[in-house]
Amino acid sequence: MKLITAVVKPFKLDDVKDALKEAGITGITVSEVRGFGRQGGHTETYRGAEYKIDFVPKVSIEVVVDDSVVDGAVEAIKSGAATGKIGDGKIWVSDVDRIVRIRTGEEGVDAV
C-alpha cells in the first residue's frame, strides 16, 4: 500500500477530486496548508503599504491506495491539478506499513 500526498492549487481541488473518483479511488483526505516552492510568495497591499505573502495557500490531498492503482491515481491527480503555470504543486508517494478500518477492524487492502 502506498500513501500519495499531493499539494495543489486550492481552486484545482474539485478537478483533482473528480479525476480521482473517475480512477476508482473511494476516499481522500484534504487539508488547507500554506507553503512555498519555486513559485515563492507574492506581494499584497494593505492601506497603502505593500507586504509579502511568503506562504501561499495550497490544498494538501492524502490518498492511501493499493500498489496496483498508484500510477493511475498519480496520473489522475496530475491531470486534475495541472494548469501549466508555476505553482501547480507536487505529488509524492510513500510506503504505508499498516492500515486499519476503525469500524470493522479490517486491515490491509480490505481497509483501503
Next chain:
Amino acid sequence: MRKRALRIISGLGGVVAVLAITPSVGFAQEATEVQAILDNIWVFIAGCLVFFMQAGFALVEAGLTRAKNVVNIFAKNMADAIIGILAFFASGYALAFGGGNDFFGDTGFFLQGLGDLNEMGGSGVINLSHGTFFFFQAVFAATAVTICSGAMAERTKFVSYLVFSVFMCAIIYPVVVHFTWGGGLIAQISIGDAVYSDFAGSGVVHMTGGIAAAVGAFLVGARKGKFAADGSARAIPGHSIPFAILGVFILWLGWFGFNPGSELAADNLVTGVALNTMLAAAAGGLATTVVVWLKTGKPDVAFIGNGVLAGLVAITGPCGAVTPVMSLVIGAIGGVIVVFAVAFFDKVKIDDPVGAISVHGVVGAWGVISIGIFAKYDDAFLLREDAGLLYGGGFEQLAVQLIMIGIIAVWVGVMSFIVFGALKATIGLRVSEEEELEGLDVPEHGMAGYSNDPSYA
C-alpha cells in the same frame, strides 16, 4: 446652545394650516406642543442612530486588527459605551452644559437639581427636555472616547484604557463641549462679526477624540513588528475586511443621526443637513479611491472605508452652513487628506492600526477649517450669511476657526498627556511583550474570540 427658535416657526406653517381648518381658541398652543413633541422624538431617534455607531466603531476596529485581539477590541468598545454613559451622567453633562464659568459648568451632576427632566424645553435648548438632550449628548460622549480605542489597539493594557476612558468622558470631552456648545471660552471669541461654528462636532467630537488618540498612540508606542529595522512601516493586515466595511456602513447610517440630529429640532433644515452628510461621504470615498488607486495601483477597500469616514468627519462641522456642491468639495478634500495623513503618521512612527488619528483628528481639523472657507448659510452658530472666505466673508471666520482648533488641541493634548503619562508611570500603559505576541484576548480577557478547539468546529 443653538438658537433655532426663529427657524422652527417657519417649520410650523404646515401644521398651523391644517389646524386652522377647524378654528379653535387653542390651536396655536396645540401646534406649539406638537412641534415640541416632534423635536424631542426626532432628537431621541437621532440619538439612537448615534448610539448604534458604537457597533460600527467596534466592527471597523476589529476588522482592521488581528484575530488574536478581537475580544479585546470588542471589550474596549463595550466599555466605552458603558463608561461613556455613566461618566457623562455623573459629571459630563454638568461640566458641559451646567452654566458655570467659561471653563466648566457646575450644575446638574448626576442630573440632580435640573427640575423635571421630562419638561419640554426644560434643557433651555429649543424644545428639548433635559432627558432628551442628555440622551443625545451622552451618546456623543461615547463616540468621542471610542476614537482612541482603535488608534491604541493591539498593545494597550485594558485597565489603563478603562481609566483613560473615564477621564475622557467625565472631564476632557465635557470641557471641550462647554468651551463651545456650552457657551464657554471658544463661544466667547469673536473677531469682527466672526464667531466660532461647529455644527455637529468635526472639532468638538472628532478632533477631540483624534488628538487624544494621537497622544495615546504616541505614548503607548508602536506594535511589535510595525516598523522594520530600517524604520520603514510594515503592513499588519487586519483579519476581517467584511467586519471593517460593515462597520463603515453602520457608521455612515449613524451619521444620519449625528449631523441631522444636531439640528436639535424637527424642522425643515434636518434633511438639508442629511443631504450634505450623504454627499460628503460619497465624495470622500470616491476621492480616496482615486488617490489610493493611483498611488498603489489597487483600489484598497480598507482605505476607501477610511475615505468615506473622512468625508463624514469633514462635513460634521460645516453640514449646516454649506451648499450641497461645497459638501462634495469638503468631503473629497477630506478623502484626499486621509491618505496622506496615514502615510505621514507611518513616517513619524506613530502606529495607528485603524487610521483613527488621520480620519478623526486631521480630517476633523479640516472640517473646522472648511467652515472658514465654505460657509454660506447661517447654521445658527455663525449668526450671519456668507461668512466663508469664498463668499467674501474675509479671513476673520477662518481665524476664529483656527483659534478654536488651537484651544481644543492644547486642552485635549495636555490633559491626555497627563492622564496617559500618569498611567504609563504607574500601572503601565502597555501589555508585556509575551502578551502582545500571543494576542491580548487570552491574557487580558481569558478567552479567545474564535475558538481554536476542533471539537467545537
